[in-house]
Amino acid sequence: MAEETELRYEPASIEPKWQQRWAADPTMYAAESADCGKPKYYVIEMLPYPSGKLHMGHVRNYSIGDALARHMWMKGYNVLHPMGWDSFGLPAENAALKNNTPPREWTLSNIAAMKKQMERLGLGYDWEREVTTCLPEYYRWNQWFFLRMYEKGLVYRKQSKVNWCPQCATVLANEQVVNDCCWRHETTPVEQRNLEQWFYRITAYADELLDGIDALEGWPEKVRTMQRNWIGRSKGTEVDFFAYNDEAITAGALKGNGEAEQRGEKIRVFTTRIDTIFGATSVQLAPEHPIVARFAANDAKLKAAVEAMIEQQKKAKEDGDIGSIEKEGIFTGHYAINPYNQTKVPIWIANYILADYGTGAIMSVPAHDERDFEFAKKYDLPIVQVIEPVQNEDTTELPFCSKEGKIVNSDPLVDGLTCLEAQKKLQEIARDKGFGEAKTTFRLKDWGVSRQRYWGTPIPMINCPACGLVPVPDDQLPVLLPEQIAITQQGGSPLSRVPEFLNTTCPKCGAAAKRETDTMDTFVDSSWYFYRYTDAKNPAQPFDPKAAQYWFPIDQYIGGVEHAILHLIYSRFWTRVMRDLGLIVNDEPATRLFTQGMVLKDGSKMSKSKGNVVSPDDMVASYGADATRMYALFAAPPDRDLDWQEDGVAGISRFLGRVYRIALKYAPAAVAAKGTRLDKPTGTALKLLRKLHQTTAKITLDFEGRWHFNTCVAAIMELVNEIQSADAELAKGEVPQAAVYELLHTLTLLLAPFAPYLAAELWEMLGEKGNVLRAPWPASNAELAKENEKELPVQINGKLVSLVRVAADADAKTIEAAALADEKVQSRTAGKTVAKVIVVPGRAVNLVVK
RNA sequence: GCGAAAGUGGCGGAAUUGGCAGACGCACCAGACUUAGGAUCUGGCGGAGCAAUCCAUGGGGGUUCGAGUCCCCCCUUUCGCACCA
Numbered sequence: 001m002a003e004e005t006e007l008r009y010e011p012a013s014i015e016p017k018w019q020q021r022w023a024a025d026p027t028m029y030a031a032e033s034a035d036c037g038k039p040k041y042y043v044i045e046m047l048p049y050p051s052g053k054l055h056m057g058h059v060r061n062y063s064i065g066d067a068l069a070r071h072m073w074m075k076g077y078n079v080l081h082p083m084g085w086d087s088f089g090l091p092a093e094n095a096a097l098k099n100n101t102p103p104r105e106w107t108l109s110n111i112a113a114m115k116k117q118m119e120r121l122g123l124g125y126d127w128e129r130e131v132t133t134c135l136p137e138y139y140r141w142n143q144w145f146f147l148r149m150y151e152k153g154l155v156y157r158k159q160s161k162v163n164w165c166p167q168c169a170t171v172l173a174n175e176q177v178v179n180d181c182c183w184r185h186e187t188t189p190v191e192q193r194n195l196e197q198w199f200y201r202i203t204a205y206a207d208e209l210l211d212g213i214d215a216l217e218g219w220p221e222k223v224r225t226m227q228r229n230w231i232g233r234s235k236g237t238e239v240d241f242f243a244y245n246d247e248a249i250t251a252g253a254l255k256g257n258g259e260a261e262q263r264g265e266k267i268r269v270f271t272t273r274i275d276t277i278f279g280a281t282s283v284q285l286a287p288e289h290p291i292v293a294r295f296a297a298n299d300a301k302l303k304a305a306v307e308a309m310i311e312q313q314k315k316a317k318e319d320g321d322i323g324s325i326e327k328e329g330i331f332t333g334h335y336a337i338n339p340y341n342q343t344k345v346p347i348w349i350a351n352y353i354l355a356d357y358g359t360g361a362i363m364s365v366p367a368h369d370e371r372d373f374e375f376a377k378k379y380d381l382p383i384v385q386v387i388e389p390v391q392n393e394d395t396t397e398l399p400f401c402s403k404e405g406k407i408v409n410s411d412p413l414v415d416g417l418t419c420l421e422a423q424k425k426l427q428e429i430a431r432d433k434g435f436g437e438a439k440t441t442f443r444l445k446d447w448g449v450s451r452q453r454y455w456g457t458p459i460p461m462i463n464c465p466a467c468g469l470v471p472v473p474d475d476q477l478p479v480l481l482p483e484q485i486a487i488t489q490q491g492g493s494p495l496s497r498v499p500e501f502l503n504t505t506c507p508k509c510g511a512a513a514k515r516e517t518d519t520m521d522t523f524v525d526s527s528w529y530f531y532r533y534t535d536a537k538n539p540a541q542p543f544d545p546k547a548a549q550y551w552f553p554i555d556q557y558i559g560g561v562e563h564a565i566l567h568l569i570y571s572r573f574w575t576r577v578m579r580d581l582g583l584i585v586n587d588e589p590a591t592r593l594f595t596q597g598m599v600l601k602d603g604s605k606m607s608k609s610k611g612n613v614v615s616p617d618d619m620v621a622s623y624g625a626d627a628t629r630m631y632a633l634f635a636a637p638p639d640r641d642l643d644w645q646e647d648g649v650a651g652i653s654r655f656l657g658r659v660y661r662i663a664l665k666y667a668p669a670a671v672a673a674k675g676t677r678l679d680k681p682t683g684t685a686l687k688l689l690r691k692l693h694q695t696t697a698k699i700t701l702d703f704e705g706r707w708h709f710n711t712c713v714a715a716i717m718e719l720v721n722e723i724q725s726a727d728a729e730l731a732k733g734e735v736p737q738a739a740v741y742e743l744l745h746t747l748t749l750l751l752a753p754f755a756p757y758l759a760a761e762l763w764e765m766l767g768e769k770g771n772v773l774r775a776p777w778p779a780s781n782a783e784l785a786k787e788n789e790k791e792l793p794v795q796i797n798g799k800l801v802s803l804v805r806v807a808a809d810a811d812a813k814t815i816e817a818a819a820l821a822d823e824k825v826q827s828r829t830a831g832k833t834v835a836k837v838i839v840v841p842g843r844a845v846n847l848v849v850k
Numbered sequence: 851g852c853g854a855a856a857g858u859g860g861c862g863g864a865a866u867u868g869g870c871a872g873a874c875g876c877a878c879c880a881g882a883c884u885u886a887g888g889a890u891c892u893g894g895c896g897g898a899g900c901a902a903u904c905c906a907u908g909g910g911g912g913u914u915c916g917a918g919u920c921c922c923c924c925c926u927u928u929c930g931c932a933c934c935a
Contacts, residue, residue: 008889222854222930229853229931236935271935284935323932324851352933362935371933443934561929634875635862640855641928643862647876650888655875661890706866714864714874721874724891793870798916800870838915844869846915 007664009657011624015757019119029124031080034550041077042551043069044530046559047084050110051091054117056599056606056644057560059616063629064596064638065558066123070753071703074777080551081124082533084131085111088522090168092455096487103455104483107134117616121625122756129536133525138532140478141542142524143460147471148581154201162448164193170452171195173521174445180317198459200447202573206231209572218592223564230565232443236272237427238359239436241283241336243267243291243347267291267336270358270441273368275422278410279386280363281376283336283347287313288355295332305330309351327352327375339435341411350375358441366399373399386410387419449521454487454494456519464506464513473507493517526567527574530554530589545583554590561595597641614644626755627653633709633754656758659720666730666740667765673737674767684729685739688722692746693785695719696778699750716750746778794819795846796828812839819845
């Protein structure tokens with residue numbers, strides 16, 4: 001009885017003991033200096049928002065990163081593995097409203113709580129480099145970057161329509177609008193408002209951000225595709241049509257190109273298929289196109305129809321089914337002149353034309369565009385074919401949208417040319433005559449960063465009645481966020497209601513002036529935090545360029561795929577800005593990116609409303625941190641979704657208990673054999689050591705690329721099962737102690753990345769004083785790992801019939817002979833002809849029998 | 851609609867190059883030790899059949915000596931994009 005109690009694996013006593021010892025050693029997970037002589041390895045997990053509690057997604061994310069970091073430490077790398085807090089943002093203000101707690105206090109106490117959870121989980125972070133984005137030591141550099149970008153023309157201000165979430169009472173970036181609803185309030189439609197906003201000119205880097213994706217070979221293809229789509233580069237041409245009303249044309253007012261320019265009202269269209277312009281049979285305008293309002297000014301009927309269409313578009317956007325609504329159009333009664341041939345075409349307003357893409361106007365070529373074709377059919381507009389498909393084209397039916405063809409029926413200048421040749425030619429003409437130009441359009445918009453919120457980085461600008469907008473001088477940074485302010489639900493920027501903050505003097509002329517009261521989007525904070533880790537306490541610069549140059553790029557970045565566009569595009573943008581400021585030399589922030597799958601419960605995302613949230617604290621309390629972490633790695637490959645099953649965690653806990661008891665039983669005697677070597681193991685010792693070296697090889701290989709930690713854990717279980725099944729021999733002392741020692745020693749090392757607490761405990765049992773993290777990762781002896789005999793499957797006509805035991809390196813002849821000699825094979829082939837024998841040495845034998 | 855990933859026992863998953871389908875774990879069943887068991891140990895565990903055997907990786911075809919794996923068609927699920935001119 002007493003003995004049994006003693007043998008019980010109790011993480012609740014083992015783990016806190018080690019946690020305390022580790023806390024006493026701040027160098028435990030500290031990165032070393034650049035001249036330490038080791039190769040560097042920079043691995044981070046995406047920093048969390050300090051909501052107050054870790055969720056299982058965090059646990060999974062950090063278990064993956066921590067296992068990798070630990071493995072790299074053991075491999076002898078100088079590892080940088082830091083953690084921080086993305087700690088500005090709306091929830092702090094909401095909490096302030098709800099509980100009357102100041103945002104700063106609420107945030108900092110959440111951070112303290114979550115840090116405790118991380119420490120309890122045994123995650124190995126270099127806390128000396130902790131970055132907390134809501135502290136002035138950090139956000140002053142957001143302001144500093146803002147000013148540098150302002151100087152370079154990468155920050156500008158414009159009156160613009162912005163996405164407004166009535167729930168958040170603030171502006172959202174395009175990236176924060178999901179299905180035309182707020183990304184935090186998925187059922188709240190986003191409204192449009194006109195406000196003066198600050199923008200980062202990310203489009204200045206649009207080409208580079210897009211082209212750079214090709215080089216990101218260590219990033220998931222999925223993320224690369226999403227970024228390509230998001231940037232959405234489209235190369236085409238803009239040309240001006242000229243609007244007339246019908247009377248002007250019939251009255252002969254139109255005499256030629258020159259006159260058209262004088263008289264017409266310009267309608268600029270964007271097209272990727274300027275080669276089809278002679279097939280344009282109408283011009284289509286978005287209902288919100290500015291010229292539409294002028295057409296409708298004296299036409300009440302048109303005005304009503306347009307307003308209805310705008311309403312319809314808006315609703316479709318909100319419902320997320322813009323893209324599938326029935327095409328509808330309104331004829332304006334006006335006509336436009338094709339600038340190339342002076343052809344008169346009707347101007348329509350159409351519900352499938354978007355005001356905020358391109359110029360909000362298109363030329364409609366029904367013969368060569370699906371949508372235009374559909375529209376023309378419905379409204380009986382002419383369809384003029386101007387491209388003749390090449391011979392081998394599969395379908396020649398209209399609409400013919402491929403570029404594989406020759407221009408016909410157009411103009412002597414382009415007839416007979418290929419589409420691409422014609423495009424080039426027509427662009428030249430437009431440029432020479434001044435009615436158009438080649439143009440590249442992006443879906444990516446400039447990054448609106450103004451937020452009418454309190455808990456964010458104050459924008460370092462001052463509005464002086466005399467001097468206008470004046471940047472805050474560097475020596476007045478940081479512009480501190482006032483701490484004691486009343487958070488209310490009134491609209492507008494909370495800072496505008498804080499006179500001490502609002503009122504200041506102009507840095508230029510000294511007159512009374514007012515501060516900018518908007519704060520920055522929190523995505524600013526996370527765009528460069530990982531650079532700060534390299535020199536987290538620098539009071540004079542965002543970071544020392546030398547430190548960043550040593551550590552960057554990040555070798556492995558790990559996080560959720562939900563950040564594939566927002567955070568990861570902004571980070572790539574910011575990296576380029578910093579490069580152009582001369583702070584860093586890398587173009588991209590991270591060489592490799594890994595996106596882990598979600599943690600589910602009963603097949604669906606954990607959420608309070610579903611009541612299926614599993615708390616990491618409960619798991620750790622019941623089964624320990626090691627079991628919780630190891631289960632997170634064991635239950636599924638890291639890139640796939642994982643369904644959390646508590647019974648599974650219990651299983652891991654039982655497994656760890658088995659390991660613990662084996663060590664308790666056999667370590668004391670084995671320690672005596674420490675340092676001795678077993679030269680030629682035989683029997684059970686050979687069998688166990690062979691399995692040990694196979695396991696080592698498998699796990700080492702997986703860390704190098706595949707990352708199937710679920711099978712790594714399974715392999716360790718197989719090894720332990722094999723040790724367990726040799727229990728009788730071990731108990732009788734039939735296995736040499738040197739072999740037992742090697743088994744336990746290496747097993748401990750293999751466990752170290754996955755179960756750090758138990759590994760530390762076993763390490764101590766084995767008489768080791770130092771930290772297991774500093775012990776070298778075990779090498780697999782290939783000679784020992786190799787099987788000398790193998791059981792090969794014998795098939796007859798592809799069906800498994802028997803197994804034959806042969807030497808592992810047996811040649812084809814030997815294997816064939818063994819297979820033919822096999823009893824089962826003989827009885828199956830009796831009286832039949834063996835037509836063919838296929839031998840794959842080391843793999844299989846197949847007899848073709850007739 | 852377009853694109854990507856996935857579909858394997860009761861469940862999570864394994865099979866890295868075309869070569870023993872179901873490793874490992876959970877659940878379940880039986881046994882041992884027990885006053886007791888949410889402890890531990892031993893054994894069993896895809897389906898059908900007493901058995902020899904047969905059937906089985908979403909469905910249907912194909913390539914191959916041999917297919918979960920390669921090719922074609924279809925179905926389902928998840929994700930991304932979606933009138934972007």
